[in-house]
Amino acid sequence: MMNREFHPESLMMTHGYKPELSEGAIKCPIFQTSTFVFKSAEEGKAFFQVAYGQREKEPNEELGLIYSRLNNPDLQILEERLCLWDEADECAVFESGMSAISTVMLEFLRPGDILLYSKPVYGGTDHFVNKVLPQYGIKGIGFTSTQSKEEILELVKGQEENVKMVYVETPANPTNALFDLQICREVADKLSAEDKEVVVCVDNTYMGPLWQHPLKHGADLIVYSATKYIGGHSDLIAGAVLGKSKHMVRVRTLRTFLGNMAGPWTGWLLMRSLETLKVRMTKQAENTIQVADFLQAHPKVEKVYYLGHLEEGTAQYEIFKRQLNSAGAMISFDIKGGEKEAFTFLNNLKLMKLAVSLGSTESLAEHPATMTHSDVSAEDRALLEISEKLVRISVGVEHYSDIIWDIEQALEKV
Known part of the structure; x- marks a missing residue:
């Protein structure tokens, strides 16, 4: 019989987990540890080379476990499973939705840059865009769901070269206003240049990984408050960023040095939540x-x-x-x-x-x-x-x- 490609909901219990590495436990245990033992000094060197981007992984090479700020089995398996719903290359889990959002913005924006963002957005995002980023010389310019591509471009007329990101929350919290991701992609492409990519990031929290898949509509990155539908039980705080590898390498690297990844206990709870x-x-x-x-x-x-x-x-x-x-x-x-x-x-x-x-x-x-x-x-x-x-x-x-x-x-x- 030919192999079958299972649906994401069928893979949520098993994908990425090898019971034989955990005494045959049917569920992934909580790896409540800060650090991991290397088999040899050479192995430790090889793991760090990949983790710090000094070399690419070899074909079929798995990223070795180093330290729970870099990787942990609970987070690694969780991230692999989250990728299935959105068909993303990679995922990084954070300690909150705001830490996911702020890390993405801090990675792709620099002093003098402009962030084009949809209005309304979640109150915490609005505060970060309009109260925090200006302290670093980054300006947010908002657009609404009723504005056309031409009207959005008009908002940044004369400042086109400074736009580095289009950030969209759709449906918008709290009014359910919908933004056309195709238009957002076209705006980003129009403002991009050979030496400057304008990244499209979509907050998909309102739809969760089930009801909308922004990567299929031109987004480069998706952010979630995983506290919401992904967690689904009001008993944890977490965030997630998913997207293309070339962008996720940057997000993951900044996460390593900001140190705002979720812990193993949160990762384990989220794996439990994904099953339902x-x-x-x-x-x-x-x-x-x-x-x-x-x-x-x-x-x-x-x-x-x-x-x-x-x-x-x-x-x-x-x-x-x-x-x-x-x-x-x-x-x-x-x-x-x-x-x-x-x-x-x-x-x-x-x-x-x-x-x-x-x-x-x-x-x-x-x-x-x-x-x-x-x-x-x-x-x-x-x-x-x-x-x-x-x-x-x-x-x-x-x-x-x-x-x-x-x-x-x-x-x-x-």
């Missing part, structure tokens, strides 16, 4: 259809921001059909009124938890304008519909009728 990733995310997406339809019909709800409700023929719908294979499990909605009504709703939830974060097994609700996006400028919040009446919900794996009951009874109190 597709089951969890599929259930969450199914639940979200029911919840979004309920919200859409409720008299106290003004507007629902949900990808499953996009109108056929619109630009956003066309992007959705081309780039995504699910409407996902994130909903935001405008409650009639303002902050008072939004807070009343949030304070009366019984099943759902009032907490930031997303992508976990339990449903979560929060108020972006005063919580996750409170540091975004008032001007941008107004422009991007992050108003005081906006509530964001991350739908979990509970029975959808219980989630709807909870939303209904909380809305009754408003």
Whole structure:
């Protein structure tokens, strides 16, 4: 019988792991160790040569274990498995989503450079772009989902040579606004030169590794808060960067010297989470259809921001059909009124938890304008519909009728 190419969800339990190297254990153990023993001085020399980029790996040569800041079996196996979903060359796991994002930006941007970034982005990313990077002489220029390729290029007219990265978060947190990755790629190519590559980096956290694959649409790098769908249980903090080898060598090298890789315990927990990733995310997406339809019909709800409700023929719908294979499990909605009504709703939830974060097994609700996006400028919040009446919900794996009951009874109190 011919060999079969298994689906990623079928490989999440076994890929990259050799039980015979771990006493036959069915699951990869936690390699809770700082350093690893070399068989000989020559072996140690060879491992360091590859790790520090002094030579390329030989064909079929595996990168030897040196020190857990450089590599650890739990992280190595996890990174190999994460590559399967996005069909990436390489992956590097970090101690948080922000450490993944900030490392990428610090590696590819230098004083005097410009970062073109989509708006809105996660509040932490917005803070790093607009409050931290300027201290290093790096300027962020934002563009919205309604702007054309020509309008985006106009934003950097006369400064084209300084643009080094196009950073895109799509769907955008918290409004589900979609950005056309083909346009972002074309903008980057237009601004690139023979001696200057403009890198396209996509934050794919909202869709997880399942529902959107940016590398297939022109991205060079993907960043994740692995805390969210990849972790999926609200019990760890982690990030990940995936992409082409030529870019990942740079990301991985800076990670080594910033020292912000995840530890073996986090790596082990993430491997556990990957085994149920597709089951969890599929259930969450199914639940979200029911919840979004309920919200859409409720008299106290003004507007629902949900990808499953996009109108056929619109630009956003066309992007959705081309780039995504699910409407996902994130909903935001405008409650009639303002902050008072939004807070009343949030304070009366019984099943759902009032907490930031997303992508976990339990449903979560929060108020972006005063919580996750409170540091975004008032001007941008107004422009991007992050108003005081906006509530964001991350739908979990509970029975959808219980989630709807909870939303209904909380809305009754408003």
